Amino acid sequence: MNSLLTPAVAGLSAGGAYAILGVCAIFTYRLVAVVNFTGAAIGAAGTFVMVALTEHGMPLFPAVIIGILAGALVGVMIGGVMTKWFSGASATTKAAVTAALLVGIIALGLRLTGGQRPHLFPDLVSGSAFRFAGVEVTWGSLLTVTLAVGLTIASDLFLARTRTGLQMRALSERPMAAELIGIRVRVLALAVWGIMGAVTAFAMMIIAPLRSPDFMSLSLLVVPALAAALIGAFRSFRAALLGGVLIGIVEGMVSALEFGARFRGVVPFLVILIVLLWSQRGARWDAAR
Template sequence: MIQGAIAGLAAGGLYAALAVCLTLMSRLVRVVNFAQAGTGMFGGFCAVWLVTQIGVPIWAGTLIGIVVGGLLAAMIGAIAATWLSEADTSTRSAMTVGPLLLLISLSFILFGNKPQPFEPIIAGPAFSIGGVVVSWVAVATVSLAVIVAASANIVLTRTRTGILLRALSERPTTAELLGIRSRPLSIAVWFVTGVISATAIIIVAPSQSNDATSLSMLVVPAAASALLGGFRRLDLAVVGGLALGVLGGVVAQIDEVAAVRNFLPFVFIVVLLLWTQRKEVWDAAR
């Protein structure tokens, strides 16, 4: 059981990192970005192609892939900031489904529909707890999620850029009237979250199902994790991701229920939605 929980930390750290990105997107640019993992997937596939087909050193290919992921996200952000700046959150979020499907289709055309041969950039055991080995991948993903969440909180609360971003998200019309340049700030948020997503996916992909669809659909457990904090709280997004990963690892160790592991994010979402709406449901039942 403990072995399974520890093994789930790597996936949990990935979910947490993506959930932090989704939370930042929701808070700062009013979008639930369904293409969050898709841009990271495509950046990762570009990195694999550069290393395996062109012979680029793995560190250089990795950096290029991360930048590609960020640029793809920034391109989607530019579309949202240019043509959907006045749209509501639902419309802006729905728009991201198109780029998600486009990236998956394009990856099939360019790279094929089989899992990609990702070279691990981080591998091996880091340390052991009670005889249970913790991998460097788990340490890296959990650390990435925590560092990004903590850094984002510091930037948003203690820097001028953070104040501008908060003003832009909470009072966009007022911010525009005050001369805040919303479009560059918005695109910057998209780029940074794209870089984080690509980094997390490239770290974990060698140890996960790494075909285009599986990697892109990581947005589902990430969204379930972000939902714990209502797409507002970064700390709860991290907790949700780690909890979901650990729970998935534990369930995978139990033969009787191992088959339901892939359904856990959906169960997580349903339970959280029912819990957040409990007051309205109870009031209506009276």
């Protein structure tokens, strides 16, 4: 029993981070109608700002705060590009632009951070929180899952119960009409990008010590993030929460298998493939008939 439970629990920290990134992807999509491929890269930028500051002797807490603010700033910059030049573009064009921006951010990030040069990612939280069935659950795992649950609940309540949330939904669904009735479309859109940049930066700081210490590896965590968002059909925060946590657990269990660590990164791609095939089952059935 413990042979399966231990790697599953070990995957909770990554799963919580995937859930946070997936919820952020859905939040961005629902409010500014963009499938955002740059989410993890924005978070990686904030994380590496934090790492650079700690490497130069700054205490961890202020470095984390500055890193989160840097993630928010990069998010606002990306949002500025999208709202200024592509606000009226189709969803496909917007997705293509964010994919192109991802490539550019990775190239710039690798140049600024020394390419594959290893960096020391500090643990924001460390130690064992409690034991479950003889398996230690770390504070990092508990923190990421708790944040993911909190973000999911807050996102649902914000969109459904607040005036600003309703205005942002109008921004996504009818941007021209929203502007005509006096909603500050650009300001709200930039606020969404900034908030998501800050949240993803913090999530990446938690998961970074578990990953390869380079900018590209962290930026490509957009794949499990989008896999979680796909499970939620880019609509359901709760499904994305569950999907992200399950992807992390499955990755942990795969890593525990012989030679399994090499194929851990394949899990999100398989999830994306399965979800896409499942979403097309109706069309295939109709064609077969």
